[in-house]
Amino acid sequence: MNEAPHDPVGQVIEDRYRVISRIADGGMATVYQAIDERLERTVAIKIMHTQLAQGPKRDQFVERFRREARSAAAIANPHIVQVYDTGEFDGLDYLVMEYVHGVNLRYEMNQQVTFSVRETLRIVGETLDGLASAHRAGLVHRDIKPENILLNDRGHVQITDFGLAKAVSQATLSSTGMLLGTASYLAPEMIESNRAIPQGDLYSVGIMAWEMLTGKVPFNADNPVTLVFKHVHEDVPDVSTVCSGINADVAAFIARLTTRAPEERPRDASAALEELQRLQTGLTIDDWQYRLPAGTDVSTVVGDPGMVPPAPPVPPTDQSDDRTRPLGETAPNATSIMPAEQSQSDPEATARLSLGGHESPTGVAEKGDSKQQGRNRKHTPVIIACITAAALVCAGGGGYAWWYFQGPGSYWTLPQPADLSCTTSKTCRISNVKWSSYEELLKFANIEYETTEVYSDSVSAGDIVSTDPANVGSHVSKRRHQKVRVVVSKGVKQATVPADILDTGSANGKDPVKALERAGFDDIERTPDSDDTYSMDVPQGALLALSVNPGATLPHNTKITVTLSQGPKPVVMPNVVGESKDEAQQALDGLKLTVDWSEQFDDKIPQGQVISASAKAGDELHWGDAVKVVVSKGPQTVTLPNYVGQRASDAKSALEKLGFSVKISSQITLDSSQDKKVASQDPVGGTEVRLHQEDGTPTTITLKMYSSLF
Numbered sequence: 001m002n003e004a005p006h007d008p009v010g011q012v013i014e015d016r017y018r019v020i021s022r023i024a025d026g027g028m029a030t031v032y033q034a035i036d037e038r039l040e041r042t043v044a045i046k047i048m049h050t051q052l053a054q055g056p057k058r059d060q061f062v063e064r065f066r067r068e069a070r071s072a073a074a075i076a077n078p079h080i081v082q083v084y085d086t087g088e089f090d091g092l093d094y095l096v097m098e099y100v101h102g103v104n105l106r107y108e109m110n111q112q113v114t115f116s117v118r119e120t121l122r123i124v125g126e127t128l129d130g131l132a133s134a135h136r137a138g139l140v141h142r143d144i145k146p147e148n149i150l151l152n153d154r155g156h157v158q159i160t161d162f163g164l165a166k167a168v169s170q171a172t173l174s175s176t177g178m179l180l181g182t183a184s185y186l187a188p189e190m191i192e193s194n195r196a197i198p199q200g201d202l203y204s205v206g207i208m209a210w211e212m213l214t215g216k217v218p219f220n221a222d223n224p225v226t227l228v229f230k231h232v233h234e235d236v237p238d239v240s241t242v243c244s245g246i247n248a249d250v251a252a253f254i255a256r257l258t259t260r261a262p263e264e265r266p267r268d269a270s271a272a273l274e275e276l277q278r279l280q281t282g283l284t285i286d287d288w289q290y291r292l293p294a295g296t297d298v299s300t301v302v303g304d305p306g307m308v309p310p311a312p313p314v315p316p317t318d319q320s321d322d323r324t325r326p327l328g329e330t331a332p333n334a335t336s337i338m339p340a341e342q343s344q345s346d347p348e349a350t351a352r353l354s355l356g357g358h359e360s361p362t363g364v365a366e367k368g369d370s371k372q373q374g375r376n377r378k379h380t381p382v383i384i385a386c387i388t389a390a391a392l393v394c395a396g397g398g399g400y401a402w403w404y405f406q407g408p409g410s411y412w413t414l415p416q417p418a419d420l421s422c423t424t425s426k427t428c429r430i431s432n433v434k435w436s437s438y439e440e441l442l443k444f445a446n447i448e449y450e451t452t453e454v455y456s457d458s459v460s461a462g463d464i465v466s467t468d469p470a471n472v473g474s475h476v477s478k479r480r481h482q483k484v485r486v487v488v489s490k491g492v493k494q495a496t497v498p499a500d501i502l503d504t505g506s507a508n509g510k511d512p513v514k515a516l517e518r519a520g521f522d523d524i525e526r527t528p529d530s531d532d533t534y535s536m537d538v539p540q541g542a543l544l545a546l547s548v549n550p551g552a553t554l555p556h557n558t559k560i561t562v563t564l565s566q567g568p569k570p571v572v573m574p575n576v577v578g579e580s581k582d583e584a585q586q587a588l589d590g591l592k593l594t595v596d597w598s599e600q601f602d603d604k605i606p607q608g609q610v611i612s613a614s615a616k617a618g619d620e621l622h623w624g625d626a627v628k629v630v631v632s633k634g635p636q637t638v639t640l641p642n643y644v645g646q647r648a649s650d651a652k653s654a655l656e657k658l659g660f661s662v663k664i665s666s667q668i669t670l671d672s673s674q675d676k677k678v679a680s681q682d683p684v685g686g687t688e689v690r691l692h693q694e695d696g697t698p699t700t701i702t703l704k705m706y707s708s709l710f
Contacts, residue, residue: 008032008047013089017045017096033099036084042099043084048092062093074137079130081150081160097160101153105146105208115212116291117250117283122418123149124209125276126157131205131269134162135198142196144204145185146211154421184217188232188260198268205272206257207236214242214292218258235260242296247287249279281436285444411475412447414484417464420472428472435464435488442484447476449484457557461491492555495520499551504542512543512562520556527563536592536623540567568592568623575617576610581631584610592623599633603692607634635690640701642685643678648705651678659691661698666707675708 008019009032016038023031029046036043048062066086073083085096105123109115115123127149134141141148143161150158187203189195211217218236221227236258240251253275259265266272414430417438422428430438435451442449459465468485469476476482498508498515508515516524527533527545538544545563548554571591576584581597588595596614605611614628615621638658643651652662667679682702683689690699 008045008089012037013045013094014087017043019045029094034096036096044097044099045094046097047089047094050092066093074139075130075133075162077130077133079126079157079159080133080162081158098158100150100158100160102151102155102158105149105151105157105212108151109146109212109215114215114292114296116289117213117246118288120209120212121250121276121280123151123157123212124205125273125280127159127205127208128202128269128273128276130157130159131198131201132273134159135201135268135270140196140198141201141204142190143182143185144201144208145182146208149208156421183227183231184219186228186231187262189262191228192232195262197262199262199265201269202257202265202272203262205269206254209254210236210239210258213239213246213254215296232260243290243292246290247283249282250287253279410479411477412445414447414467414469414472414474414476415441415445416472417441422472429470430467430472431464432459433464435462435486438464438486447484448481449486451486451488453488453490455491455493455556456489457492457555459489461489463489465489492557493520494553495556496553497521497546497548497550497560501546501550502543504539509542510539511541512546512564516560516562521554521558521560523557523559525559525561527561529566531569533563533566534569534623535565536568538565538567540565568625570620570622573613573615573617573619573621573627576613576629577617578605579610580608581610584613584629584631588627588629591621593621594624594626596626596628597631598628599631601634601636602632603635603690603694603696605632605634607632635692635694637688637690640681640683640685640687640689643681643703644685646678648676648678648703651681651703655701655703659698660689661700663700663702665702665704667704669706669708671706672708674706677706679704679706 009021010019012018013034016036017034018037020033020035023033023044025031029048032045032047034043034045035041081100082098083095084098087094087096127144131141131144139162141159141162144159148159148161150160152158183191185204185207187200189197190200207217219227219230219234221230236255238251239254240246240248243251256275257265257272266275416422416428417430417433418441419437420428420430420433439449454465456465465487467487476484496519498512498519500506501508501512501515503509513524513526533544535544542565543562544565545561547561548558569592571593573593574587574591576587579587585595600611602611609632611630611632613630615625621627638660641654643654648664652664655662669675669679681704689701692698
C-alpha cells in the first residue's frame, strides 16, 4: 500500500478539507473523498505517496504535482477535471480536485469488452474536445489512457492527471504497473526521442479507440521493452482487419490518429475533432450501431492475447440507443414483447426474448457457435411477430386496438438529443442542441417534422430554439399524422450601420438614432449632454461621435454609443457698455460670439470705451451669433486754422461750417486797410480744439476784428 504515514481519513486538512474515505491508489498518490467545509461541496484530494516524497527524486514528483495543478487550472473545459487547490499535508504535497461521480473508462472497458461505433466516437469526441482546450493553452497531456478518462454519472468524459513531465522519466516508467499501462498508449516519437507534441495525445486517443472497438490493444508483449519497440517499429493494424464491416471512414480516421509519423496525424485535437465531426455527418444508422461481437478472436492481429486479462461477460445493453443510458448500465432482465412496427420506429424501444437454451436470463448466449447466434438474430423479428399475433388472438383483438389507437402504437416518443443532459424525474426541454444531429435521430425514429427558422440572441445558429412538443419523452401522435414543429436558430440577427450616418447633410445624418433603429439596432445608448456635446460646426441632433464604424455589419443587440450634438451652446450677453474694447473683446470671445466692431466720436465717453452693443445685457444668444459693438473714438477735434488777417466774416463763416460757435468782438484801429479783418483769435491757429463740449454744445471760437475810426 502506498499510504501516508498517518491515515488522513477523519482528519481536517488546512482547517478546510475533511477527509471522508479513500477512493483509490495510483502510481504516485492516493486519492481520497473529502468535504470542503468552507464551500460545502464534495471534492477529491490526491495526496502524494510517502516513498516518493522521501525518495531521491522528491523534487521531480513535487514538480509534477504542482505542474498538474497549474496545467489543469489553465484549461476551462467541461471535459477536464478541475483542480481547485494545492498545498502540503504532513510533508506530502496534495491536490484538491473536482469530485467526479462515475467510473473510469478502464472499468467500462472491462464491463463491456467492446463498444459500438456510436459509444466509441462519442467518447473520442469528448476526449478530443477536452484536449483541444489543453492544446490551445499550449499544454500536452502525454498520458492519455483509459485510466485517465473518467466517465461521470451522465456518461460524459472528464480527463484527469495533467501532471506528466515532458520526458517520461525512468522513475515514472519503472513504478509498478505504470510502464505496461502507459506504454500501450505512448506515441512512437515520445518513446524514441521524448518529443512531447499534440499529435502524441492524438496517437494515444487513437489506440484507446482501437481498443474500445476491438476489445484489445493493438500491441501486446511479455515485457515493456518489447511493447514500446512495437510502437516505434510496427504500424498499428487497420481496425477494419478486426472489425470487418465497420465504416471505412471510421477506420481511416482511427488509422490517421495512430499512424507512426506525427506529421501525418491532425495538427492537434481541434483539427482532429473537426475531422471527426465531418466524418459523423456521413454515417448511417447501421454505421453508428456497428459493434464487434464479444468473443471474436483478434489474436491473429494483436499478437498474444494472454497479456490482456479476460473480461467478464457482456451485460445486456440497449444497443438501439447509446444516448440516454450511461455506459455500463444494464437493461432490465425482464422479457418484453412488442410489435415489430414499434421496435423499428421508436429508438427507445427494444425487445429481449428468453428463447430457452439460446439465451440466458441475463441476455448472454450460452450455447451454440457464432453462426447459430447469427441465425437466431435473423429469426428474431419473425418470432416477435408470431408471439405478437398469438397475443392478439388471445386478447380477442381488444388489446391490439388499445395498443394501436391509444397505447404505445399510437404515438412516437420524442427521443433525447445526444448533446442534451437531462435530470431524472425532471422535465427536459429540447433546446440549445444541434439540429443536424437531432434531425438524424428523428429520421431514424421515423418521426415526421417541419422546421422554421428564427433569429435568436441566446441560441447558436443551427441549434434548436424549441420544439412542439417541447420535452424529451413527449408523445407525437401517429394517428393524427402529427409533425414535430422544430424552430431552428439562425443565430443573432445582424444589422448594418448606415454608411452616411456621419454626413450631416443626409437624412440618416440628421437623425442618426432613428437611422440606427431603422437599420435594426436596439441597444443604442446616448452619452449624457455636457459642454463637450455643444458644437458650432455640427448641427443639433447630428453625430459628434459613434462607437462603431459606419457601414459595419454587427449583431443587432450590439451596444452602440452615440454622442449627439446639441448645436451651438446658449450664452447670456454680458454688459460691455463702458468697458474698454479689450475687456469687451475678451468677454465676447469667451462666449464664442462673432463681434462686428465699429467706432464713433463721442463727446462724453472716453476714447476706447464701448458706447453700445446690438444685444442688450442679459439677452440669450448662442455660440457664433453676431453682435455689433460701437467703441468711442472720444470727442471729435479739429486743428484750428489761423484766421488772423483774414476778413472776419469769412473766418466766421469757415468756423461755423466746421461746427464751431463764433463770437466776434471789435478792436479799434487807425489803419483803415485792416478794417473788418481778424486781429486775433482764441484759441490761436494750430490748436487742436474739440468741436463740442460734453453737453453737446459747439465749442466757441472768439475772434477779434479791427474796426477803423475813419
